[in-house]
Amino acid sequence: MSDYKTTLNLPKTDFPMKAGLTEREPAMLARWEAAGLYGEIQRRRADAPLFVLHDGPPFANGDVHMGTALNKVLKDFIVKSRTMLGFRAPFVPGWDCHGLPIEFKVVKESRGLSPVEIRQKSEAYARQFIDTQRRQFRRLGVFGDWENPYLTLDPGYEADIIRSFGRFVERGLVYQSQKPVLWSTGAQTALAEAEVEYAKRTDPAIYVKFASAAAEGPLADASFVIWTTTPWTLPANVAIAVHPRAEYVLGDFGGQKLLVARERREAFAAESGLEFLGELAVFRGEELLGASARHPFLPRESRVITADFVTMDSGTGQVHIAPGHGKDDYLAGQQNGLPTLSPVDDHGRLTEECGVAAWVGKYVFDANKDVVAHLREIGALLAAHDYVHDYPHCWRSKTPVVFRAVEQFFIRVDDLRAPALAAIDETRWLPTWGRNRIAGTVESRPDWCISRQRTWGVPLPVFYDAAGKPILDPAVIEKVANLVAEQGTNLWFERDDAWWADAVGLPAGTTRRNDTLDVWIDSGVSHEAVLRRRPELRFPADVYLEATDQHRGWFQSSLMTSIALNDVAPYRTVITHGFVVDKDGKKISKSAEYKKPTHAEHFVNQYGADILRLWVSTVNYTDEVPFGEDVFKQVAERYRGFRNVLRILLANLDGFSAAQASLDGATTIDRWVLSRLQAVVEKCRAAYEAYDFRGVFEALNQFCTVDLSAIYVDVTKDRLYCDAADSPRRRATQTVMHACFTAVTRLLAPILVFTADEAWGYAGHAQSVHLETFPEPDATLRDPEFEARVEEWLKLRGLVYQQAIEPARQARTIAKSLEARVTLAVPAAQLDGLAAARAELAEFFIISDLELLAAEAPAVTLAKSTDAACERCWRHLPDVGATASGLCGRCATAVPTCTAA
């Protein structure tokens, strides 16, 4: 028995089965970067239509998290696919550099720094993480102008922030007003939430009577009752809030007519020791709206308002409102047109404004007992006891924090609201509910507080005259911007008032304060500082793409600033993605108890960037995106599927060149695959255009796994391996496989950036696949007739395998399908068509012989072939042994051509 294996045209390729992505990807990345691939792509598209995806800047802090990776990979899918669709799609990555988290870390590391030192350390900190994140983004295969990203700390960018502020001023959008902030009396500075520590503290909890101002009706001679643990805020009281839907009882408490929420009546009676003697009237909270009380010790009215934040956990269901001393109070004050009083100085001492001369200059927590004593004296105190609670303290000075209203700058959102809502409707939101979300936030947002008492940020370019009045002058602001453009914003902190007054042409005695701009202004004006500045970009952008939290964040800040500057939105389409969640559907916590890996690097190092990218393509990114170790294992399996299909196609194309392409010998199945391929090309192009990367994955997965691997490649093995190398039938199949390979590899390229380029190289291309465009569907190759015919064959194939071959294998009648002789009975109407293709059908079923009969219902029977097996092609055929070689006729003719080669 001779060994005919050497006479076969077996698949052959050096394209490795084992991906080894963790070693291979970095090497490929180095080659791309050495060759300047991104620049080369841009040069080749110099004259192509422009498509701008504008990168929302991540915060320059920490490693690239799975959420950040998801975001950047989705952006890269868009940029790469638009490029391959024929656009010039530049990508300019950016970083958001200023802000509290960095300043906080820097200050925590080394105390007692000057503002200039804090800023220097903060910049170094930001730059360090920009480098880290840049390396990690590049490692993910994201293409872009990584050498020239935009940074919000660049002097040019900072100058544009200041110029934008100047334009807001010019349009009359900026005003100054008081707003309560967390204030450290020890450090004399505003604090951020993150700088607050909670500690136990004992304060007086008091019940205070506010006499009703009503002259008649049930409330005449009655009193409202509030409960508070901050007596020192009473001088700033301007209102009493009740819950609109709660029930309030006007009762006789030991002879006093007092109003208390029904739910709190018993608790109040117990704590005050006042006996409840009977119900006089009942009100729903909203019925009390418009009533009024007299301030217990100041000649002032205290209005009754309604608020949903009133709870029944403690107190009386009536909340003392001091808009200058609380967040809820402030908002309630805004909604009801109440004044914001805050008679407290930087050191936490009551000022003259408090209205009681004896208290002026007292530290508020010391003043508590004076207030209580005074209330008792005038008969307004119903009860007092010690109350232990968690109270916010300054993390630096350890002193208790107070809420205190300080002068802040605001942007008048009312002037922007209508045009912003109009612009929202002119923008395309994906998914569509994004429109409702941002419209909801724009409709309800109060004026935008844009000043912060921070150090690591862009200075608020406002000077104050000798009387302390702010100078809001666009011309002065422009001068600041010009200085900053040349020397950076550190100048603001390095030079003194006199120097600055002189530099911007203001009289001596002009002062500055160390306020900075809200960092949302920084990133919010990127359309101005980046889209309009970079010559390769354009305003407005085609696409912004960020996570859903940015409806309130960057999408909104960018919209507002753009409305203020341009009257239109800075984007045409806004795409949002969900947050990355644990595969159990739980959110990924940043807390210490959450032990599972959440850094992109972990998965890249373990599986490779292409696996991570493939994962992104399999999920529905508009919802929460599940991930986890086993999700990645599954995706890695899918990756193997793609890789092995590319590999077998390459291997079957060994020795084939495009010059040999011909469809002359094409059979039904070749025409069918070619037709299917056109549909896949069409589907993928449409899916990429619609940002539906899952659609691309589905189409390619179905095509590669089912159509190619399980059907086409399996069925055509016989002809590829056993036919003469240049038989028309074999060449036609190779022609089709070549078409499949070049199309699939290019369609896969935006997702499997590394693997597609690797395979492309093994196919003999000197240049990167990323310089190519997507294949175009060829309508002349679409053939519904062939598709329908093979659909019919596939149904019969299922029948044959299920009812004949599989049972025969299980029963050990046959081992491989080629040993089978199948008799297939089909309805007469079907018979003629099938009979004409009997040989192709036998090949399609991968059996040696097929007999077709007519019957009412389809039926299949199987017998082991009685013909001898050809030693070369393993088929059982009647002509085996007819020639001296002992082979089948086809193999007998093929062997000489093969051995000759």
Place this chain on the structure above:
RNA sequence: GGGCCUGUAGCUCAGUUGGUUAGAGCAUGCGCUUGAUAAGCGCAGGGUCAUAGGUUCGAGUCCUAUCAGGCCCA
């Protein structure tokens, strides 16, 4: 508590304007092949479409409530 969403096999997802026994890939089990071999092929099992009501001749698909989850507010 409010706003915007989501909930289909173990996992990731399809399910056209409501219309026959709800599909795919992966995973699992069984088997074949050893000429894609740390590969390939076949067959099989697996879903009361979150739950409960309702509209309809008919609902995974429409409505209401509940539960669970996410983001943003409070």
